[in-house]
Amino acid sequence: VCGAVVIARTQIGADLSAFLPKSPDVRQRVLIEQLQSGVASRTLMLGIEGGSVEQRATVSRAVAKSMRESQLFDLVQNGDVSDWSDSGTWVFEHRYQLSPGVVPGQFTAAGLRDAINETLSMLGTPAGNVIKPLLDRDPTGETQRIAMELVPASAPRSEDGVWMSRTAPRALMIATTRAAGGDLDAQAVAIARVNAAYEAASRGMGADAPKLLLSGPPVFSVMSRDKIKTEAIHLAVVGGIVMGGLLLLAFASPRALVIAFLPVATGVVVGTASVSLVFGSVHGLTLGFGSTLIGETVDYAIYYLIQARGAAVAGTGWQRWRDLNWPTVRLGLLTSVCGFAALVFSGFPGLAQLGVFSIAGLVSAALATRYVLPMLAPDGATGMGMRRY
Numbered sequence: 001v002c003g004a005v006v007i008a009r010t011q012i013g014a015d016l017s018a019f020l021p022k023s024p025d026v027r028q029r030v031l032i033e034q035l036q037s038g039v040a041s042r043t044l045m046l047g048i049e050g051g052s053v054e055q056r057a058t059v060s061r062a063v064a065k066s067m068r069e070s071q072l073f074d075l076v077q078n079g080d081v082s083d084w085s086d087s088g089t090w091v092f093e094h095r096y097q098l099s100p101g102v103v104p105g106q107f108t109a110a111g112l113r114d115a116i117n118e119t120l121s122m123l124g125t126p127a128g129n130v131i132k133p134l135l136d137r138d139p140t141g142e143t144q145r146i147a148m149e150l151v152p153a154s155a156p157r158s159e160d161g162v163w164m165s166r167t168a169p170r171a172l173m174i175a176t177t178r179a180a181g182g183d184l185d186a187q188a189v190a191i192a193r194v195n196a197a198y199e200a201a202s203r204g205m206g207a208d209a210p211k212l213l214l215s216g217p218p219v220f221s222v223m224s225r226d227k228i229k230t231e232a233i234h235l236a237v238v239g240g241i242v243m244g245g246l247l248l249l250a251f252a253s254p255r256a257l258v259i260a261f262l263p264v265a266t267g268v269v270v271g272t273a274s275v276s277l278v279f280g281s282v283h284g285l286t287l288g289f290g291s292t293l294i295g296e297t298v299d300y301a302i303y304y305l306i307q308a309r310g311a312a313v314a315g316t317g318w319q320r321w322r323d324l325n326w327p328t329v330r331l332g333l334l335t336s337v338c339g340f341a342a343l344v345f346s347g348f349p350g351l352a353q354l355g356v357f358s359i360a361g362l363v364s365a366a367l368a369t370r371y372v373l374p375m376l377a378p379d380g381a382t383g384m385g386m387r388r389y
Contacts, residue, residue, distance in 0.1 A: 002273070003269040003270055003272070003273035004269060006272075006273040006276050006277060007269065007272050007273055007276065009276075010272065010273075010276040010281065010282050011184075011185065011280075011281040011282070012225060012228070012229055012281070012282055012283075012284055012287070023347060035181065035182070036180055036181055036182040037180035037181055037182065038181065039176055040181075040217060041180070041181025041182070041217050041218070041221075042074075042176045042177045042178075042179070042180070042181050042217070042218065043174065043175070043176050043216050043217065043218075044174070044175045044176070044177065044190070044191070044194065044214065044215075044216040044218055044219065045172075045173075045174055045214075045215045045216045046063070046078075046172070046173040046174070046175065046194065046212065046213065046214055046215075047165070047170045047171065047172060047173075047212070047213035047214075047215075048060050048063070048170065048171035048172075048173070048198075048210045048211075048212060048213075049168065049169060049170040049171075049210055049211050049212075049213055050169060050170075050208070050209075050210045050211050051169075051205065051208055051209055051210035052208075053159055053160055053164075053169075054160060055205060055208075055209065055210055056160075056162075056164070056169070056170070056171040056210050057159070057160035057161060057162045057171060058201070059171070059198065059201045059202055059205075059209075059210050060078045060080070060162045060163075060171040060173060061078070061080055061161075061162060062197065062200070062201035063078075063173070063194065063197045063198055063201050063212075064076050064077075064078045064080060064173060066193070066196075066197035066200065066201070067175060067193065067194060067197060070190075070193050070197075071178070072177060072178055072179070072186075072189065072190045072193055073175045073176060073177055073178055073190065074176045074177070074178050075174075075175060075176045076173070076174075076175045077163075077173065077174050077175070078162050078163055078171070078172065078173040078174075079156060079158050079161065079162045079163035079172075080161055080162050091143070091146055092134075092138070092143055095138060095142040095143050095146060096142060098142075098146050099142035099143075099145050099146050100145065100146075100149060101115070101140070101141075101142060101145045102142065106140070112139075112140065115139070115140035115141060116139045116140065118141060119131065119135065119138075119139060119140065119141035119144075122141070122144070123135075130144075131144060156172055170213070171210070175194075177190045177218060178190075181217060181218065181221065184221055184222055184225050187218040187221060187222055188222045190218065191214065191218060191219060191222060194212075194214060195212070195214075198212040224284075225284060228284030228285070228287075228288065229284060231288075232284065232287050232288050232291065235288070235291075236291060239295065240261070243261075243295075243298060244257055244261070247260050247298075247302075250302075251305065251381045253381055253382060255377075256305055256377070256381040256382070259301060259305065259373060259376050259377050259381075260298060260301040260302060260305060261298070261301075262301065262368055262372065262373070262376075263297045263298065263300050263301050263365035263366070263368045263369050263373075264294060264295065264297050264298050264301075264365065266364050266365050266368040266372075267294040267297045267360075267361035267362060267364055267365035267368075268290075268291055268294055268361060270360050270361060270364035271290055271294060271356075271357040271358065271360045271361030271364070272287065272290075272357065273360075274356055274357065274360035274361075275290075275353050275356050275357045275360075278356055279349065279352075279353055279356075282353065282357075283350050283353055285350060285354075286350065286353040286354050286357050287357075289354055290354055290357035290358055290361065293340075293354075293357075293358050293361075294357075294358070294361040294362070294365065296336075297361070297362060297365035297366070297369075300329055300365060300366055300369040301369055301373060303325060303329060304318075304321055304325075304369055304373050304374075304377075304380060305373075305377065305380045305381035306380060306381065307320075307321045307324070307325045307380065308320065308321040308374075308377070308378070308379055308380030309379060309380040309381065309382075310379075311379050314378075314379060315378045315379065316378070316379075317378055317379035317380050318373075318374030318377075318378045318379070318380075321374075321380075322370075322374070326370060329366065329369065329370075330366070333362055333363065333366045336358075336362050337359050337362060337363065340354075340355045340358040340359050340362070341355065341359065342355070343355025343358070344356055344359065
């Protein structure tokens, strides 16, 4: 029960940086930081495909507005500049820190004269109406210099005020989440917010409404975690059914089947809870590989159910097993623990998790066989099943 409570609060991860060195050098540290919280790991790419140009633009603006209001994203860009007032104000207030034109000599008498003359000469150009309101506060023209630096050499095609694909009927958008790329729960919340914003924006547009396309590392990470969890459950169910069928054939006793599964279930629960307590989370690959390794603990129960049979005095079969066979099981346990102990001291956190999972699971399964099974089946399994043949 305690293990189940711990597991219910455990975060299942899919961050592959867990299988990178725990004490990396400088280059490895940069790579790990980028994988966990770099811009690339937090970037979402959105497409609003189909429908008319007006519909795509309307949905794009509505989705972008909802994403900005959620405070879940550091940046949301779709080509719409109507919400750039705050950014423009920030750039203007920091113009002297940001401008590439601020160099030694810029604020000497000669430098100021040249800069002001350059700004005045631009008043007669089409940009004059934009520059004129800033002239008294920015006579050297640092703001427009920054703006010119920010203009990309090639930008997405813009239509109806938002970015559009050059090759497909699709509005484009890019965003970076505020949460780190390794925080998959927060990434899942951000993706859910995008989907909810799209549903609200496209509601009422009918069957011809544009469709949402969503991609990027956060999407791949959340999908891979969900897929790992789903496949782990499926494999566990299929493996359990197959193993249960074999045990039923072997013993022809549902009670023996339940008893045989007890050490396995104990090992998986204790192993998962132990990793969660030691590392704070459990990697999906640890669950997958660890559960496979823990599967060998079903042998403990099989040995007991068969070897405790045939006692001369009813209820004493477990004592004979304890005296004759438990030392052999214990030796096998110790050799397995020694083998997995090497993983615990690995420089790779993912492998260390696997070592802790395996050791805790094997030890708990063996203890369940030693102390719990004799109470449930003192004389082993009663059914013969196919073993009579």
